[in-house]
Amino acid sequence: GAGVSQSPSNKVTEKGKDVELRCDPISGHTALYWYRQSLGQGLEFLIYFQGNSAPDKSGLPSDRFSAERTGGSVSTLTIQRTQQEDSAVYLCASSWDRAGNQPQHFGDGTRLSIL
Amino acid sequence: GNSVTQMEGPVTLSEEAFLTINCTYTATGYPSLFWYVQYPGEGLQLLLKATKADDKGSNKGFEATYRKETTSFHLEKGSVQVSDSAVYFCALSDQSNAGKSTFGDGTTLTVKP
DSSP states (O other), rough: OOOOEEEEEEEEEEETTEEEEEEEEOOOOOOEEEEEEEEOOOOEEEEETTSSSOOTTOOOOOTTTTEEEEGGEEEEEEEOOOOGGGGGGEEEEEESSSSSSSSOEEEOOOEEEOO | OOOEOOOOOOEEETOOOOEEEEEEESSSSEEEEEEEEEEEEEEEEEEEOSSSSTOEEEEETTTEEOOOTBOOOOOOESSSSGGGEEEEEEEEEEEEGGTEEEEEEOEEEEEEE
């Protein structure tokens, strides 16, 4: 079956531009996460959606970052006025379990490069 | 809040050596524990998991036992192969925190022939 799909797979843009990254989770999964992974680094939590609850935005690094999840399915991560330090791989993951007993399924990520 | 602490890397071993990657956690609730693996150029994928104390997760020759008394979930393999070279992440998910996951920083393993 289909896994977590992210688009685009690669994005190169100029500093100061806005970018939108898309995540299509596995159908039926209620939980959706966004992470950032810089070269050679671990996972940096950004935001967590669980069903219809208010999202946990505690990991967003600045107010230039925002995310929404429409209809409990597709999510978009938006970075406004991009900076060079935003260059990283942005990973999306989904899970169907509200209790946390089931693993996350990760997409292949979007590699973002800010010139 | 919740946290996961992993053995710092990188770890370099010879083929057929014994592997241990330490992982300890702090959680307010009663979490489920996971090991994820990221092979070079690939996405993260689940390696194994355990959902309650004394459970042992196992997959591809790797094992980890959920130790509540020591709040640990160490990853072990008796004989590593070159193909095990990857980054390994320990993680927990906590029902008391709406199932939110917390990841360790990752440990890079390189196995030399």
